[in-house]
Amino acid sequence: MTTHVKRAFKYRFYPTDAQAAELSRTFGCVRKVYNLALAARTEAWTRQERVNYNQTSAMLTAWKKTEELAYLNEVSAVPLQQALRHLQTAFANFFGKRAKYPRFKSRKKSRKSAEYTTSAFRFRDGRLTLAKTAEPLDIVWSRPLPEGASPSTVTVSQDAAGRWYVSLLCEDPSVQPLAPADAAVGVDVGLGHLLTLSTGEKVSNPRHERRDRARLAKAQRRLARKARGDGANRAKARRTVARVYARITDRRRDHLHKLTTRLVRENQTIVIEDLAVRNMVKNGSLARAISDAAWSDFRSMLEYKAQWYGREVIAIDRWFPSSKLCSVCGTLQDKMPLHVREWTCDCGTIHDRDVNAAKNILAVGLTASVCGAGVRPQRSTPGGQSAVKQKTPRREP
Ligand SMILES: [Zn+2]
Numbered sequence: 001m002t003t004h005v006k007r008a009f010k011y012r013f014y015p016t017d018a019q020a021a022e023l024s025r026t027f028g029c030v031r032k033v034y035n036l037a038l039a040a041r042t043e044a045w046t047r048q049e050r051v052n053y054n055q056t057s058a059m060l061t062a063w064k065k066t067e068e069l070a071y072l073n074e075v076s077a078v079p080l081q082q083a084l085r086h087l088q089t090a091f092a093n094f095f096g097k098r099a100k101y102p103r104f105k106s107r108k109k110s111r112k113s114a115e116y117t118t119s120a121f122r123f124r125d126g127r128l129t130l131a132k133t134a135e136p137l138d139i140v141w142s143r144p145l146p147e148g149a150s151p152s153t154v155t156v157s158q159d160a161a162g163r164w165y166v167s168l169l170c171e172d173p174s175v176q177p178l179a180p181a182d183a184a185v186g187v188d189v190g191l192g193h194l195l196t197l198s199t200g201e202k203v204s205n206p207r208h209e210r211r212d213r214a215r216l217a218k219a220q221r222r223l224a225r226k227a228r229g230d231g232a233n234r235a236k237a238r239r240t241v242a243r244v245y246a247r248i249t250d251r252r253r254d255h256l257h258k259l260t261t262r263l264v265r266e267n268q269t270i271v272i273e274d275l276a277v278r279n280m281v282k283n284g285s286l287a288r289a290i291s292d293a294a295w296s297d298f299r300s301m302l303e304y305k306a307q308w309y310g311r312e313v314i315a316i317d318r319w320f321p322s323s324k325l326c327s328v329c330g331t332l333q334d335k336m337p338l339h340v341r342e343w344t345c346d347c348g349t350i351h352d353r354d355v356n357a358a359k360n361i362l363a364v365g366l367t368a369s370v371c372g373a374g375v376r377p378q379r380s381t382p383g384g385q386s387a388v389k390q391k392t393p394r395r396e397p
Helices: 017-046 053-065 070-074 077-095 209-225 231-266 286-309 353-371 386-390
Strands: 005-012 112-117 121-124 127-130 153-158 164-172 184-189 195-197 269-274 312-317 342-344 350-352 378-380
Touching (some): 017 053, 017 070, 017 112, 017 153, 053 070, 053 077, 077 112, 127 153, 184 353, 195 353, 231 286, 269 286, 269 353, 286 312, 350 353
Parallel strands (some): 269 312
Antiparallel strands (some): 112 153, 121 127, 153 164, 184 195, 312 378, 342 350
């Protein structure tokens, strides 16, 4: 292969006061531009018209000339332009039925980030300087960049716990496609376990997660009890919640990285259910929010690693009755209540509910892979599907 895989390398950094102020101002402007453009596109959408990226770009130029929005000129223009591109991607995913309608960014809840392309940063001798900031960032190089790598995109972000990160997108010559494998695996998302594989293996949640979740619930109760007027204590309680939440997601992401790398290394084909965001049940519980986030992380990690290593991920429609079908004789059961964990088919086979479902998912995916039609699978093969490419690959531990 002549082209190399692009990978994101993420590091913590510690901004000076001036850098923190400049970056916070940039995050605010990015959010403002994204929301203005979303409002304009939504307004057009209600008139059954579509506004494209170029039109929003022209709007941005006009906004900058108004007195009210003149402050947009004070930050680097590149992250603002990138915000419009991200919105374009969000709409493409919406029209492609891969995502819900784009939502407004909130000051408190949304991820704070700004993306810089090559014209807006300088990377020299391992020092990274962003546009509109005088000094290079104080980055903790927890692991080296690939030999001779030079980033094409740099993303700065701050998480809810206040930590600053910079992610550098670089070509990585060390990632090479693996030799083809014979194995294929089906993956079922369970209730009791994180995932069940068609091989019979059950993958549980990361260690300590139960305890961390209990801590999170406690921290949230404490936050809820803080009176509205008590600003300092409330802010402190909110930071505690954010810190525990960040630890849960960090551990989970680490766990998912190891798991997806193993699945991709061992299997040529991986079949999953297409649990699209739009199909997910709305549920206020945080446990559920974490599980949903884990699922979309799991899927995107699988897809980009499959691209790296020359593997295939097939997503089958979720209406397929994977739990009710006997994977041995093909008989369909009338019903399969959630509490039934093990059942016996008329053909005499004793099934573990989740393993049977994973086997069915695998069988359907492989059939679809051969005949094409039937289950409307969404494939993501190397070099395929745009939705996958537009996602920024995450760091692998
Ligand atoms: Zn049977």
